[in-house]
Amino acid sequence: MKKKVLSVLLCVAMAATLAVGCGSKSDSGSSSDSKTEDTAKTEDSGKKVYAIVTKSAGNPYNEKEAEGFQEVIEKAGGECIVKHPEAATADAQVSVIQSLISQGVDSISIAANDENALQAALEEAMAAGIKVSCLDSKANPDSRQTFVNQAGVSQIGQTLMDAVYDITGGEGQWAILSATSQATNQNAWIDSMKEIMKDDKYSKLELVEVAYGDDEPQKSTDQTQALLSKYPDLKVICAPTTVGINAAAKVLQDEKSSVKLTGLGLPSEMAEYIGDDDAHSCPYMYLWNPIDVGRLSAYTSIALVDGTITGEAGDKFTAGDMGDYEVVEAADGGTEIILGAPFKFEPSNIADWKDVY
Known part of the structure; x- marks a missing residue:
């Protein structure tokens, strides 16, 4: 499996940041989304709809994850819904999940605020045929199909x-x-x-x-x-x-x-x-690069929706220019996909990165 450290991804990160820029449509509350209509998937568009749910509004790290996610989804021709709950609580995320189920999205990628409290809502989503994965912070194994982990x-x-x-x-x-x-x-x-x-x-x-x-x-x-x-x-x-x-x-x-x-x-x-x-x-x-966490999560969602992977250990897929990844067993009994090792920011290199993310 091909892994790339952050220093190699400088150009990719900069490109991702520029691609999503100020034209990105996202939600800073729990009741609206990046689309203007209530129904996410319309008959005439025929596009797959991918949602990302962050921990809360006003979190710059989460915003960068969402940027990376949206950049990949839209480049692939899909429709992206970005949800930033108003509070970093499970209750706020449950409300968002229920709204996304009603809209009939194809996938939900969520940074869980609580490992267990989201289970009922996420199980309902999966029962409705929605592919569910986590990024950054996981829900328990029964609540997800896999987890995009920043590092071990x-x-x-x-x-x-x-x-x-x-x-x-x-x-x-x-x-x-x-x-x-x-x-x-x-x-x-x-x-x-x-x-x-x-x-x-x-x-x-x-x-x-x-x-x-x-x-x-x-x-x-x-x-x-x-x-x-x-x-x-x-x-x-x-x-x-x-x-x-x-x-x-x-x-x-x-x-x-x-x-x-x-x-x-x-x-x-x-x-x-x-x-x-x-x-x-x-x-x-x-x-690590939060833009790349979002990008890898988007590629994971696409692979789940198109059937390339199911979330089982041993599944493999290609995440665009990020390379090849494999689904592996996680310590909690579920599965995960690991982005790579943490990167050290120090006086000698901080100037190179401060304008990237």
Whole structure:
């Protein structure tokens, strides 16, 4: 299976960004979509209709995923519906799913806000013949046919844990600023980090708290300030969420705090905070290309709809110029398709990426 790291995809990412541009039609609420009519699939169009449901409106990472998804679908001649629920909750997503079922879409790709709470709605969608996959954050195996994963859970956990170890010098207090307490992707990465910490190598590190900013800028800001207040000896905050890391970076840099930051962030939002001196709050961070997560999810949806794959382990398909991918078994008993390894953003390369995504 051919994998391409982010550095090779610079041109692809730039092209994807330009392709979707300001002409992209998307939904910042839970009741409308990228089309102007209530019925997504019309008899006269004959086009397949592919929907993407993000975690919530106002999330730049999700917006980039949706851009990549829409670019691929429209280039393939399909119709794309982009849904950004008003809140990062399962209830908001259930309402969107039910609306999409009524519209008779061909596929739904969703970044789940809760692993189990979407099951009834997604099972209803699949029973209606709609192909269901997840991206970024998965629903349980009974609720999906497959999952487009950014990178392997253990790989992300190890990458973040190694960053914490490096920045702290291998000892001292550190904290995690996560998204919501139900976010399946963040929870999986955090569990992996906790498991890795059992190794003697990390015995001098103390994880003092896992705080939740609910992927809201203000709450993430408040949680960062609370961590600084509660733990005067804190050395590092790890934020495995793009909203959280951006909020924390601003707090730490504005307050000229000695606490350092790492995690998963968008280079366009984090460029001003990345540096290897005391004036910058984040020595380095990681991420994958969210545009490519969306693109791979779109290719997966197309392959499910046209019957190239069923979502079973061993299925193979070609994702356009991204290359060949294989459906593999996931740790939760379902299946997944892995985009690739996390990419390190640091002072030496952040300028190359800040205008890409």
